[in-house]
Amino acid sequence: MKKLMLGNEAFARGLYEGGCRLISSYPGTPSTEITEFGAEYDAMYAEWAPNEKVAMETAVGASIAGARSFCGMKHVGLNVAADPLYTASYTGVTGGLVIAVADDPGMHSSQNEQDSRHHAIASKVPMLEPSDSAECRDFVKEAFEISEKFDTPIIVRLSTRVAHSQSSVELQDREEHDIIPYKKNAPKYAMVPAFAKARHIVVEERTKKLTEFAEKSPLNKTEINNGKIGVITSGISYQYAKEALGDGVSYLKLGMVNPLPVKLIQDFASKFDTVYVIEELDDIIEAHCKKIGVNVIGKELFGFIGELSQSIIAEKILGKKTEFTEFLEAVPVRPPVMCAGCPHRGLFYSLAKNNIIVSGDIGCYSLGSAAPLNSMDSIICMGASISALHGMNKISGKEGEKKSIAVIGDSTFIHSGITSLINIAYNATNSTVIILDNSITGMTGHQQNPTTGMNLKGDPASKVSLEELCKAVGINRIRVVDPYNMAQTEAAILEELTVEEPSVIISRRPCALLKYVKHKPALRVDTDKCKSCKMCLKIGCPAISIKDGKAAIEKTQCVGCGICTEMCKFDAITE
Amino acid sequence: METKSIMIVGVGGQGSLLASRIIGNVLLSQGFDVKVSEVHGMSQRGGSVVTYVKYGDKVYSPVIEKGEADIIVSFELLEAARWVSYLKKGGHLITSTQQLDPMPVVTGAAEYPENIADKLQELGVDVISADALSLAEKAGSAKASNVVLMGLIASKMDFPDEVWKDAIKQCVKEKFHELNLKAFELGKNI
Numbered sequence: 210m211k212k213l214m215l216g217n218e219a220f221a222r223g224l225y226e227g228g229c230r231l232i233s234s235y236p237g238t239p240s241t242e243i244t245e246f247g248a249e250y251d252a253m254y255a256e257w258a259p260n261e262k263v264a265m266e267t268a269v270g271a272s273i274a275g276a277r278s279f280c281g282m283k284h285v286g287l288n289v290a291a292d293p294l295y296t297a298s299y300t301g302v303t304g305g306l307v308i309a310v311a312d313d314p315g316m317h318s319s320q321n322e323q324d325s326r327h328h329a330i331a332s333k334v335p336m337l338e339p340s341d342s343a344e345c346r347d348f349v350k351e352a353f354e355i356s357e358k359f360d361t362p363i364i365v366r367l368s369t370r371v372a373h374s375q376s377s378v379e380l381q382d383r384e385e386h387d388i389i390p391y392k393k394n395a396p397k398y399a400m401v402p403a404f405a406k407a408r409h410i411v412v413e414e415r416t417k418k419l420t421e422f423a424e425k426s427p428l429n430k431t432e433i434n435n436g437k438i439g440v441i442t443s444g445i446s447y448q449y450a451k452e453a454l455g456d457g458v459s460y461l462k463l464g465m466v467n468p469l470p471v472k473l474i475q476d477f478a479s480k481f482d483t484v485y486v487i488e489e490l491d492d493i494i495e496a497h498c499k500k501i502g503v504n505v506i507g508k509e510l511f512g513f514i515g516e517l518s519q520s521i522i523a524e525k526i527l528g529k530k531t532e533f534t535e536f537l538e539a540v541p542v543r544p545p546v547m548c549a550g551c552p553h554r555g556l557f558y559s560l561a562k563n564n565i566i567v568s569g570d571i572g573c574y575s576l577g578s579a580a581p582l583n584s585m586d587s588i589i590c591m592g593a594s595i596s597a598l599h600g601m602n603k604i605s606g607k608e609g610e611k612k613s614i615a616v617i618g619d620s621t622f623i624h625s626g627i628t629s630l631i632n633i634a635y636n637a638t639n640s641t642v643i644i645l646d647n648s649i650t651g652m653t654g655h656q657q658n659p660t661t662g663m664n665l666k667g668d669p670a671s672k673v674s675l676e677e678l679c680k681a682v683g684i685n686r687i688r689v690v691d692p693y694n695m696a697q698t699e700a701a702i703l704e705e706l707t708v709e710e711p712s713v714i715i716s717r718r719p720c721a722l723l724k725y726v727k728h729k730p731a732l733r734v735d736t737d738k739c740k741s742c743k744m745c746l747k748i749g750c751p752a753i754s755i756k757d758g759k760a761a762i763e764k765t766q767c768v769g770c771g772i773c774t775e776m777c778k779f780d781a782i783t784e
Numbered sequence: 785m786e787t788k789s790i791m792i793v794g795v796g797g798q799g800s801l802l803a804s805r806i807i808g809n810v811l812l813s814q815g816f817d818v819k820v821s822e823v824h825g826m827s828q829r830g831g832s833v834v835t836y837v838k839y840g841d842k843v844y845s846p847v848i849e850k851g852e853a854d855i856i857v858s859f860e861l862l863e864a865a866r867w868v869s870y871l872k873k874g875g876h877l878i879t880s881t882q883q884l885d886p887m888p889v890v891t892g893a894a895e896y897p898e899n900i901a902d903k904l905q906e907l908g909v910d911v912i913s914a915d916a917l918s919l920a921e922k923a924g925s926a927k928a929s930n931v932v933l934m935g936l937i938a939s940k941m942d943f944p945d946e947v948w949k950d951a952i953k954q955c956v957k958e959k960f961h962e963l964n965l966k967a968f969e970l971g972k973n974i
């Protein structure tokens with residue numbers, strides 16, 4: 210049967226068909242759906258781990274226990290999981306171990322644009338790169354084979370356009386792979402220096418063997434056409450190049466991007482007058498070519514920033530431009546916003562109003578950085594809000610402590626905020642931390658996490674009590690507020706900022722988009738009472754706008770949260 | 785057949801994912817090679833969203849670039865203006881007349897252009913506009929305006945109605961079949 214599948218869905222299909230038994234991941238766009246689709250197959254156990262490091266270690270454990278296993282994450286997630294990766298490279302595997310890492314060139318949903326091929330090179334782990342959904346499925350199955358044959362974890366690298374594009378896949382049956390019986394093998398798995406020294410030798414030997422494999426593997430494909438131009442490319446860039454240049458040039462499509470072949474590239478390049486390397490982000494293939502004495506043109510044309518496309522390639526190589534018509538007036542931008550009824554909204558208004566320095570974090574609440582709230586001072590990576598606040602407060606002292614705060618979501622707090630909070634308690638700053646507990650991992654599309662009381666399958670699970678947890682690490686001032694009650698929330702923030710003790714405010718209210726959340730009827734504006742003061746616009750609610758000089762509430766969007774009624778001094782907004 | 789391109793644009797939450805899946809399934813059932821490119825994550829939160837559908841004998845790039853789209857379907861007027869540069873010369877622009885103010889307009893930092901459909905027409909673009917929201921409400925839910933617009937596209941493409949209806953049934957939950965089929969009919973008969 211042929212089916213239209215998202216790259217991530219096809220990836221999950223590949224896991225299923227390839228006999229995978231365990232999936233442990235942490236969500237992150239554009240990788241999340243691999244695990245969500247994977248969880249739909251009963252043959253595979255699937256879970257959301259608290260963070261990527263835990264996910265990878267879980268998958269490593271399952272591999273040691275003899276099963277084909279998997280963990281998936283976005284590019285920055287691999288930074289978190291880098292520690293186990295670099296040493297699992299030394300131990301190798303028992304059951305095949307496949308790791309998905311999804312890069313986000315163009316930063317559709319990310320805080321940086323790092324190229325995760327560097328991790329594959331640095332950890333000396335092979336990496337494959339599919340260019341459409343059918344290849345996602347096929348490459349995952351091949352990845353399990355390579356993992357077991359060469360005794361190594363293996364990374365399959367996706368990019369947003371591969372992960373989130375649908376194309377057709379011919380479904381196949383699952384191949385069962387029995388669990389390989391456990392045998393104690395400390396020299397392979399217990400990485401003390403003496404054993405690790407021996408394993409490093411094995412790793413270097415393995416890289417040589419993998420390079421030989423790369424010379425001949427059908428993962429690396431040559432397409433010879435007429436003409437004097439050769440193109441070396443991989444992943445989605447191959448699709449862009451094919452569309453732009455068609456059969457007028459020849460291609461070396463690299464399905465395996467680490468280690469890269471040497472002879473294959475030299476032989477291919479020797480056939481052409483000009484060879485282009487077309488790759489997004491960093492110059493990994495290009496630098497390799499230059500190192501092995503192959504003269505190529507790459508980044509001087511395409512640069513290191515953002516996504517490529519067929520039109521960029523057509524323009525740079527063929528000098529061709531497509532004509533188009535443009536709207537003649539300025540079109541206002543439409544940035545993403547917090548949803549109507551978002552429990553984060555009122556709180557950010559209060560923070561902005563009181564000029565509080567906000568050490569921010571990553572989640573839906575990152576949208577608090579946009580106008581009109583403009584209330585984030587810094588956003589670095591998951592968990593950094595709390596630790597960075599501690600650092601700031603160590604420098605700015607008592608005065609700083611009274612006007613700066615950290616904000617962090619429930620999933621992010623569990624991911625890596627808790628260790629930062631321990632640091633605040635242990636190394637003592639009078640920092641104030643707000644946990645924005647909307648009872649879900651919102652930004653990535655509603656995944657369960659250890660604070661929600663449910664697991665990936667939607668079954669009841671053990672639930673972390675944030676109050677008890679914060680108490681247990683040494684925080685004595687912990688209070689819970691309802692962010693729909695703006696006055697109470699603001700008072701709590703101002704009070705906690707002044708006390709000379711670390712404190713945690715848990716702002717608790719489930720995400721308005723959760724299915725079980727009951728909405729109140731839409732609010733409406735009494736236009737006689739509305740004085741057009743526009744105070745209600747300051748909270749940046751997408752349901753409120755000005756129509757004919759007066760505030761107006763869009764009834765299909767409003768969920769009746771009532772934050773705007775608290776903003777209105779004239780009681781003009783009512784049920 | 786040369787590759788054809790359809791672009792679906794709108795505001796996050798308006799249902800462009802569903803629309804692209806319906807079109808994708810129609811095209812797959814007609815034996816085309818199909819690629820559908822979606823946007824997930826951040827921009828879904830009320831931002832400007834764009835979905836690409838491409839089909840033909842063999843499709844390579846899943847994305848559509850400026851001047852390449854044969855059809856643009858817009859769920860919102862401002863988005864039609866934003867993305868019109870992606871339309872090929874001679875292409876069709878189908879747009880809902882619905883207007884949603886983006887945040888800079890709400891806060892007064894920018895203005896929502898007036899008479900967008902007329903201005904697009906003046907540029908020589910073939911604009912087909914429809915009050916998809918009212919028709920969807922007539923079908924039973926404002927949420928079905930995406931499927932009303934599917935009806936309008938169907939009238940610009942040469943596939944039997946049954947194929948579209950099957951694709952709709954495949955892509956929406958059974959309890960919403962009737963509502964969406966009605967929305968499709970209303971769009972088709974505009």
Ligand SMILES: Cc1ncc(C[n+]2csc(CCOP(=O)(O)OP(=O)(O)O)c2C)c(N)n1
Pocket residue numbers: 235236237238261283285286289320571572573574591617618619620621622645647649650651652653
């Ligand atoms: C290391 C890392 N992993 C994953 C992500 C993707 N990501 C961004 S925000 C987020 C979680 C947000 O959930 P939560 O903290 O509960 O806040 P909410 O969005 O619900 O407000 C995730 C997983 C990331 N940016 N960095």
